[in-house]
Amino acid sequence: MKAMILSTTAPLAENRQPLRLVELETPEPAEGQVLIKVSVCGVCHTELDEIEGRTTPPSLPVVPGHEVIGRIAALGKNAARFRKGERVGVGWIYSSSGEADENLSPEFRATGRDANGGYAEYMVVGEHYAYPIPKLFSDEEAAPLLCAGSVGYRALKLARLANGEWLGLTGFGGSGHLVLQMAKHLYPDSRICVFARSGKERDFAMELGAAWSGDTGDSPPEPLHAIIDTTPAWRPVLEALRNLRPGGRLVINAIRKEAGDRELMAGISYEKHLWLEKEIKTVANVTSHDIAEFLPIAAEIPIRPTVESYPLEAANKALNDLQAGHVHGAKVLLVNV
Numbered sequence: 085m086k087a088m089i090l091s092t093t094a095p096l097a098e099n100r101q102p103l104r105l106v107e108l109e110t111p112e113p114a115e116g117q118v119l120i121k122v123s124v125c126g127v128c129h130t131e132l133d134e135i136e137g138r139t140t141p142p143s144l145p146v147v148p149g150h151e152v153i154g155r156i157a158a159l160g161k162n163a164a165r166f167r168k169g170e171r172v173g174v175g176w177i178y179s180s181s182g183e184a185d186e187n188l189s190p191e192f193r194a195t196g197r198d199a200n201g202g203y204a205e206y207m208v209v210g211e212h213y214a215y216p217i218p219k220l221f222s223d224e225e226a227a228p229l230l231c232a233g234s235v236g237y238r239a240l241k242l243a244r245l246a247n248g249e250w251l252g253l254t255g256f257g258g259s260g261h262l263v264l265q266m267a268k269h270l271y272p273d274s275r276i277c278v279f280a281r282s283g284k285e286r287d288f289a290m291e292l293g294a295a296w297s298g299d300t301g302d303s304p305p306e307p308l309h310a311i312i313d314t315t316p317a318w319r320p321v322l323e324a325l326r327n328l329r330p331g332g333r334l335v336i337n338a339i340r341k342e343a344g345d346r347e348l349m350a351g352i353s354y355e356k357h358l359w360l361e362k363e364i365k366t367v368a369n370v371t372s373h374d375i376a377e378f379l380p381i382a383a384e385i386p387i388r389p390t391v392e393s394y395p396l397e398a399a400n401k402a403l404n405d406l407q408a409g410h411v412h413g414a415k416v417l418l419v420n421v
Contacts, residue, residue: 085107085108085109085110085204085205085206086105086106086107086204086205086396087105087106087107087108087147087200087203087204087205088103088104088105088106088147088148088203088204088396088397088399089103089104089106089108089145089146089147089203090102090103090134090135090141090144090145090146090147090148091104091144091145092144093134093135093136093137093140093141093144094135094136094137095136096132096135096136096403096404096407100400100404101400102135102400102403103135103148103203103399103400103403105396105397108147108204110205110206111200111206111207111208112158112160112208113158113159113160113163113208114160114161114208115160115161115162115163116160116161116162116163116210116211116212117160117163117208117209117210117211118156118158118159118160118163118165118166118172118208118209118210118211118214119156119157119158119159119160119206119207119208120152120154120155120156120157120172120174120206120207120208120209120214121154121155121156121157121205121206121420122152122153122154122202122204122205122206122207122419122420123153123154123155123223123418123419123420123421124152124153124154124223124224124226124227124393124416124417124418124419124421125149125151125152125153125201125202125203125227125396125416125417125419126149126150126151126152126227126228126230126231126232126258126414126415126416126417127149127151127394127399127402127403127406127414127415127416127417128150128151128231128232128258129257129258129316129338129339129406130150130176130196130197130231130339131148131149131196131403132403132406132407133339133340134146134148134196134197135148135403138339138340139194139197139339139340141197141198142197142198146196146197146199146200146201147196147200147201147202147203147204147207148196148197148201148203149195149196149201149202149203149204149417150174150175150176150178150194150195150196150197150201150202150230150231151173151175151202151227151228151229151230151231151232151416152173152174152175152195152201152202152207152227152230153171153172153173153217153223153226153227153230154171154172154173154202154207154419154420155169155170155171155172156168156169156170156172156214157206159211160208160211163211164211165211165212165214166211166214166216170216171216171217171223172214172215172216172217173214173215173217173226173227173229173230173375173379174195174201174202174207174209174213174214174215174230175195175213175215175230175231175234175370175375176194176195176196176230176231176234176235176369176370177192177193177194177195177213177369177370177371177372177375178193178194178195178198178199178201178209178210178213179191179192179193179199179209179210179213180192180193180371180372182212182372184371184373185371186371186372187368187369187370187371188368188369192369194369195209202419203396203399203417203419204419205419205420212372213372215230215372215375215376215379216379217379218379218380218382218383220383220386221382221383221386223421224389224391224393224416224418225388225389225391227389227391227414227416228258228262228389228391228413228414228416229262229378229379229382229387229389230375231370232257232258232259232262232389232414233259233262233266233378233382233387233389234370234374234375234378234379235259235337235367235369235370235374236259236260236262236263236266236312236314236337237263237266237374237377237378237381238337238367238370238371238374239259239263239312239314239335239337239367240263240266240267240270240312241374242333242335242365242367243310243311243312243333243335243365244310244333245267245271245274245309245310246271246309247270247271247272247273247274248271248273248274249271249274249309249310250274250275250276250277250304250306250307250308250309250310251267251271251274251275251276251277251308251309251310251311251312252276252277252278252279252304252308252310252311252312252324252327253276253277253278253279253289253294253311253312253314254279254280254300254311254312254313254314254315254320254323254324255279255280255313255314255315255320256278256280256282256285256286256288256289257285257314257413257414258413258414258415259314259337260278260280260289260312260314261288261289261292261389261390261413261414262387262389263312263314264276264278264289264292264293264294265292265293265385265387265388266378266381266382266385266387268293269381269384269385270381275295275296275306276293276294276295277294277295277296277297277298277304277305277308278290278294278296278297278298279297279298279299279300279302279320279323279324280297280299280300281299281300282409286298286299288390300319300320300323301319301323303326303327304327306329307327307328307329307332308327308328308329308332309328309329309331309332309333310328310332310333310334310335311324311327311328311332311333311334311335312335312337313334313335313336313337313338314337314338315338316338316340316341316342317341317342317344317345318341318345318346318348318349319345319348321334321336321341321349321364322348322349322351322352322357325352325356325357325358325362325364326356326357328362330360330361330362331360331361331362331363332362332363333362333363333364333365334362334363334364334365335365335366335367336364336365336366336367337366337367338367389413389414390413390414391413391414391415391416392413392414392415392416393415393416393417393418394415394416394417394418395417395418396417396418396419398417399417402415402417
């Protein structure tokens, strides 16, 4: 089978072609596993974290990719949840303890990091970590729902927003444009404010129904009850804390914060940024329960992801475009289509 593999970690600026196209043996599903013929796989910022060593795979080479859509091609022994030919998706959680907080468990294994993922024609996964995909969505539309959408859903739950309260979104890429749509559905009386450096992203947010959009350092019409930050930078954290009302909550939905502007945090003021019971919460991965809850909600809304497609062989270009900020929605690799 064709696969794009990561063999070494380094900054993308030093190696613009970190993935290599190879032929691998098609894997066999073990007991309780299913073999998936991959149709498409989304491209996520987390792949950049793997490539650049911020969340390093425990062994190399590895096949990245954790926004996987495909069809069941074979069943391992005692796997009975699906039938051959059914369409399923796989997210960032490859396996874990199965408990409510399995995203925090030492047993957590990540798709495309701790086990081979979806940048390949086939992959295997435990049947309880594959999810039926609502018929409403095309393969390309469904792919970003498995991470950008599902982890965004978890961030929204952690924000503990009540209907009518004001929500802020900092950064407006693959996750932000999905969170806006689900927030408008779940909290129809809430106003949503979007902070983004790019004028195109701000315009896109308004097209999707944001009540206000501005640059990272701008102030919204009202202090916000909650803000979800999806950026790799520190400045949005400082600005978000400034824009929260007393008792407000900042949810940081990111694996890492890069060092480029970290010195700005030296300017944090207790009175201005932290006082009056403001909270900071981080998102750690995603549980199987989050994905299973989210997909029917996504169909009910219905969420309509905006996607840009690339052939599997152009995965390096997709990753470079993603890092450069050439984002309008989500990026998806076409594998078996």
